[in-house]
Amino acid sequence: MAEDPWSFVVIADPHIAETFASKNETHPWYKSSFQKHLATVKRIKKFYGGELVLIPGDTNGGKWYTRSFARDKLGNVSLTPEEAVLIASHGCYGTLRKIFVEGGYERMLVAIGDHELGGNGWMPGSSKNSALNAYRQGFQLELNRDEDGEFLYSKSIGSAPSRPFGTAYENTSFALQYKNVLFVTIDCFHDKGRVFQNRVRGLGGEGSVTVTVQGKHLDWFESVLREARIDDSIKHIVVQAHVPILQPVRKVESSGQFFDWGEKSNFWKVMETYNVDIYLAGEVHTTTVSKRTSSNLLQVVSRGNKFNNFLGFTVTDDSIEIKAYNEVGGSPQSVNNTYTQFGQLVLDKSKEGTKIEATGVLELLSVDRALIRFDFERIFPLNSREVIGLGDKHKILPTEKWIRGVLSNQSMYNKGSLEQQYDAQVANIELIPGRRGARAGKFTEKSRFSIFARGPHGAGNLVSYNIWIKTGEKNSEMVIVHYGQVWGDLLNGKTGKDFHTLTLDNGNPTLYISPNSKLIPVNSLQLNDDKWHHISVSMSENSCLLSEVLMYIDGNKVDAFVPNLDKHIFHVTSGSMSIAGFGYTSNFDELFPHMKPFVGALDEFILLGKPAVNQLGWMTAPSYVVRYATNCVAKSGLSTTTVITSHKKCRKLCDRTSWCKGYQLSKQTGQNQCTLFEMPEYGTHISKVRCAILP
Numbered sequence: 001m002a003e004d005p006w007s008f009v010v011i012a013d014p015h016i017a018e019t020f021a022s023k024n025e026t027h028p029w030y031k032s033s034f035q036k037h038l039a040t041v042k043r044i045k046k047f048y049g050g051e052l053v054l055i056p057g058d059t060n061g062g063k064w065y066t067r068s069f070a071r072d073k074l075g076n077v078s079l080t081p082e083e084a085v086l087i088a089s090h091g092c093y094g095t096l097r098k099i100f101v102e103g104g105y106e107r108m109l110v111a112i113g114d115h116e117l118g119g120n121g122w123m124p125g126s127s128k129n130s131a132l133n134a135y136r137q138g139f140q141l142e143l144n145r146d147e148d149g150e151f152l153y154s155k156s157i158g159s160a161p162s163r164p165f166g167t168a169y170e171n172t173s174f175a176l177q178y179k180n181v182l183f184v185t186i187d188c189f190h191d192k193g194r195v196f197q198n199r200v201r202g203l204g205g206e207g208s209v210t211v212t213v214q215g216k217h218l219d220w221f222e223s224v225l226r227e228a229r230i231d232d233s234i235k236h237i238v239v240q241a242h243v244p245i246l247q248p249v250r251k252v253e254s255s256g257q258f259f260d261w262g263e264k265s266n267f268w269k270v271m272e273t274y275n276v277d278i279y280l281a282g283e284v285h286t287t288t289v290s291k292r293t294s295s296n297l298l299q300v301v302s303r304g305n306k307f308n309n310f311l312g313f314t315v316t317d318d319s320i321e322i323k324a325y326n327e328v329g330g331s332p333q334s335v336n337n338t339y340t341q342f343g344q345l346v347l348d349k350s351k352e353g354t355k356i357e358a359t360g361v362l363e364l365l366s367v368d369r370a371l372i373r374f375d376f377e378r379i380f381p382l383n384s385r386e387v388i389g390l391g392d393k394h395k396i397l398p399t400e401k402w403i404r405g406v407l408s409n410q411s412m413y414n415k416g417s418l419e420q421q422y423d424a425q426v427a428n429i430e431l432i433p434g435r436r437g438a439r440a441g442k443f444t445e446k447s448r449f450s451i452f453a454r455g456p457h458g459a460g461n462l463v464s465y466n467i468w469i470k471t472g473e474k475n476s477e478m479v480i481v482h483y484g485q486v487w488g489d490l491l492n493g494k495t496g497k498d499f500h501t502l503t504l505d506n507g508n509p510t511l512y513i514s515p516n517s518k519l520i521p522v523n524s525l526q527l528n529d530d531k532w533h534h535i536s537v538s539m540s541e542n543s544c545l546l547s548e549v550l551m552y553i554d555g556n557k558v559d560a561f562v563p564n565l566d567k568h569i570f571h572v573t574s575g576s577m578s579i580a581g582f583g584y585t586s587n588f589d590e591l592f593p594h595m596k597p598f599v600g601a602l603d604e605f606i607l608l609g610k611p612a613v614n615q616l617g618w619m620t621a622p623s624y625v626v627r628y629a630t631n632c633v634a635k636s637g638l639s640t641t642t643v644i645t646s647h648k649k650c651r652k653l654c655d656r657t658s659w660c661k662g663y664q665l666s667k668q669t670g671q672n673q674c675t676l677f678e679m680p681e682y683g684t685h686i687s688k689v690r691c692a693i694l695p
Helices: 028-048 067-073 081-103 132-143 215-228 266-273 616-620
Strands: 006-010 053-055 108-110 174-178 181-185 189-191 209-211 236-240 278-281 288-290 298-301 309-316 319-327 339-348 355-360 372-374 401-403 406-408 410-412 424-427 430-433 439-443 448-454 464-470 477-485 501-505 508-514 517-521 533-538 550-553 556-558 575-579 595-597 600-608 639-643 672-677 690-692
Touching: 006 028, 028 081, 028 309, 067 081, 081 108, 081 132, 108 132, 108 181, 181 215, 215 266, 298 339, 401 424, 401 448, 406 424, 406 448, 464 477, 464 501, 477 600, 508 533, 508 550, 533 616, 575 600
Parallel strands: 006 053, 053 108, 181 236, 236 278, 278 298, 477 595
Antiparallel strands: 006 309, 174 181, 189 209, 288 298, 309 319, 319 339, 339 355, 372 600, 401 406, 410 424, 424 448, 430 439, 439 600, 448 575, 464 533, 464 600, 477 501, 477 575, 501 508, 508 517, 533 550, 550 556, 639 672, 672 690
């Protein structure tokens, strides 16, 4: 008999329960926070339903191992880290459970996040590491057991036990069949007992704890999936853990942790083998849906910060529908209690093969297109479209933002596949005639162009920068494109991770990944000749050596070398990007006091998640705009041109002294011409020929 449609909700990284870790029921803060969050949960239950709730980690802050927490929050400095963690866990998780139960969600499935383990990173011998067992113990006692101490999720899946007995995860990883869905919750944090970072493979980097599922833990997981696939009552399999596996994903105000080996991990391969439908994750505080061509397994990464966002799932025997909800209103985040749907995805298994249809923020991320693309054609008001997380204590959608001492109230839209989350906040940029399209940006030292989102760089992930520049500035080193850490003091801290900064050093493009590691041309290039030049610096593969980064100028490969300290690239995972300056990042101006913001003109910046070598043709070709001109004929060389007569005209006319989208004034004939290029708009290979224009 077919199961009636039913629903559940997913709230990733809610970060609402820290107050309850140190405040009892008599404290005013406890009471106000409890009532506020309870009201929100009740509202979600009333209007969006859900028979259960999934939380893929990060319910709190979790820094309970410190002496200051024991002294200032618990009032007992003599507590050991383990004792303090257990006390805090009781208040935090006990109250969290109470909020959801009273709000209408009797059943809640919660995954361990990094904040449930004190927050990344973890150094051997530290008080945080000594308390790891206490963190897990306090978590499972409050969330995974009933009042009699019995484990809540003890029913086997076929012959497979519901949890991985004999491992460190036997109380924090578990499987539950609810109606026609198997839910598997995974604790993905593995302590190697030593500092672990592999630059060659792009693994680890957070001290002794890394993100992986292996050994007996993985064996148990596979046994559960194997049994599920021979049980006809299980129509769908949903797995949740805290950390994304597929990269890149959108990120904002996050440490950006990642899963070792990513899609090559045995964990991902096992999910593909047994046709898992959905892998749920959090960590990065924004929403991305991804898949690989090798299977229909969807990675759904989402945001639930302070109930600012959440996902609603509706399940039938042959389909799963997901709706993404975003808070709206003129008040600060988490107090509006009003949501709008801003994405929908339907996983349809009713016929042979799986059909996936998605819109809005749940549309599948394309890694073949440009991830970030700024064309410099238009500048918009800052509040014209939302960047999740940019809001402040006053409103969700701010009208201004400070960037390194300059107030921005404008935005430039990202036209890459990471979309509006990577819109730039800009200031003091004048639009002038450009090299690509109609316009370019004119920059001064007071200009600002910064992306509030984190990434998309991460560990060894491949990135390539591509940009047009024009400047006549001499005897200076200017920042062209920058990515670097947001938190921490660069002069005093050692992260063991790299930034990714492209500069123009007296006319020579230079790529830095650390203060003493840079890639420079073998021969002086002198690109500060006040002419347009295209610069491309592209990693050749994931985690490549800095010396293996490929540099192209105006489409031609340039020999480059690393004077000293060549190393495999391992990006900081919590960094931010900017153009023509250091943007929102930390004190890079103190680390590089001789560098200054770019002064000159910039046009069409493109960031790819793949090598640029096969994309240079269209990126350096004469500029083009699609869908305006028609009936181009008379092929000649790389282009096809025809005189546009009165009965074969482009979308609109322009005068003899200017040019517009669709066609231009020919210098040779004085007539308007249309030019056709067999090149795609965003770098994806298509066979359809499109009309375009010459600069």
